[in-house]
Amino acid sequence: xxxxxxxxxxxxxxxxxxxxxxxxxxxxxxxxxxxxxxxxxxxxxxxxxxxxxxxxxxxxxxxxxxxxxxxxxxxxxxxxxxxxxxxxxxxxxxxxxxxxxxxxxxxxxxxx
Amino acid sequence: xxxxxxxxxxxxxxxxxxxxxxxxxxxxxxxxxxxxxxxxxxxxxxxxxxxxxxxxxxxxxxxxxxxxxxxxxxxxxxxxxxxxxxxxxxxxxxxxxxxxxxxxxxxxxxxxxxx
Numbered sequence: 001x002x003x004x005x006x007x008x009x010x011x012x013x014x015x016x017x018x019x020x021x022x023x024x025x026x027x028x029x030x031x032x033x034x035x036x037x038x039x040x041x042x043x044x045x046x047x048x049x050x051x052x053x054x055x056x057x058x059x060x061x062x063x064x065x066x067x068x069x070x071x072x073x074x075x076x077x078x079x080x081x082x083x084x085x086x087x088x089x090x091x092x093x094x095x096x097x098x099x100x101x102x103x104x105x106x107x108x109x110x111x112x
Numbered sequence: 113x114x115x116x117x118x119x120x121x122x123x124x125x126x127x128x129x130x131x132x133x134x135x136x137x138x139x140x141x142x143x144x145x146x147x148x149x150x151x152x153x154x155x156x157x158x159x160x161x162x163x164x165x166x167x168x169x170x171x172x173x174x175x176x177x178x179x180x181x182x183x184x185x186x187x188x189x190x191x192x193x194x195x196x197x198x199x200x201x202x203x204x205x206x207x208x209x210x211x212x213x214x215x216x217x218x219x220x221x222x223x224x225x226x227x
Contacts, residue, residue: 032213043114043202043218044155099168100216102147102155 004088009107018075020106022088025069031092033064034100035073037084044087044102047073078110115139118203118219125193126227133188133222135203144186145216146178147202155202161186162208193226200224 005023012018024033035047048055048062050071055062061074075082087105116137125131137144146158160168161180175197177189186203200223204216 034215036216041200041221041223043116043204043221044216045114046215046217049213049215099157099160101157104154 004090004103006086006088006103006106008104009109011109011111012075012078014080014110014112015077018078018082018108018110020073020075020086020088020108021070022073023070024088024090027068027090028092031090033062033068033071034089034091035060035062036087036089036102037082038087038105039081039084047086078108080110080112082108083110084108114217114219116203116205116217116219118201118222120222121220122223122225124225124227125190127193127195129190129193131190133190133201133203133224135186135188135219137184137186137203137205137217139205139207139217141205141207141217142183143206143208143214144180144183145204145206146186146188147204147218149200149202149221150196151199158188190224193224195226198225 032049032051034049036044038044047059048057050062064071085105085107087102119134143162145160147155148158149155157170158172159178164180175192179187200221202221203219206214206216208214
């Protein structure tokens with residue numbers, strides 16, 4: 001699996017957009033970018049994923065650079081409940097169970 | 113509510129006890145996973161089951177014994193654990209097909225304390 005690099009921590013004011021970067025310079029052509037988050041003492045929660053096009057769902061937007069070597073997760077209007085550790089993972093889906101490997105992630109703190 | 117239910121949510125056991133963690137998924141998925149999360153450490157993948165067959169054992173000590181009787185249920189049997197095995201144990205499931213993206217759905221976890 002391609003290695004990802006994320007800042008260990010970030011702060012954001014409530015109501016503002018939170019932009020979480022991820023570097024994955026060794027990503028392969030068939031690898032997707034996945035984002036998960038983990039609120040304290042809960043199981044991780046899937047947020048969004050993408051291959052090369054930008055993606056948006058009800059939780060967030062995912063912006064992937066044209067060379068696919070980095071991406072940004074955007075929470076458009078952060079709330080206090082978005083305080084969590086955010087994980088960026090790259091993985092090639094294949095027929096069979098996925099071995100998703102989680103790194104240290106980014107600890108995002110939303111401040112009132 | 114993610115559709116993945118883990119019981120018990122909290123477990124305290126002695127080093128000589130035998131206990132089991134249970135996971136049930138109501139999503140119709142065909143793959144299930146056990147992860148371990150120790151304090152201040154990333155999630156560690158322990159076991160992966162695909163169509164009830166174990167496809168991954170990430171060098172887990174034999175005192176942890178998984179069991180997958182069907183695609184909806186996954187157990188982790190615990191025997192003669194050590195205090196350093198105290199952690200949050202997370203179960204997850206996913207749907208693995210040629211066209212699916214296979215995102216994982218996690219349970220809330222079972223917090224284990226070994227005395």
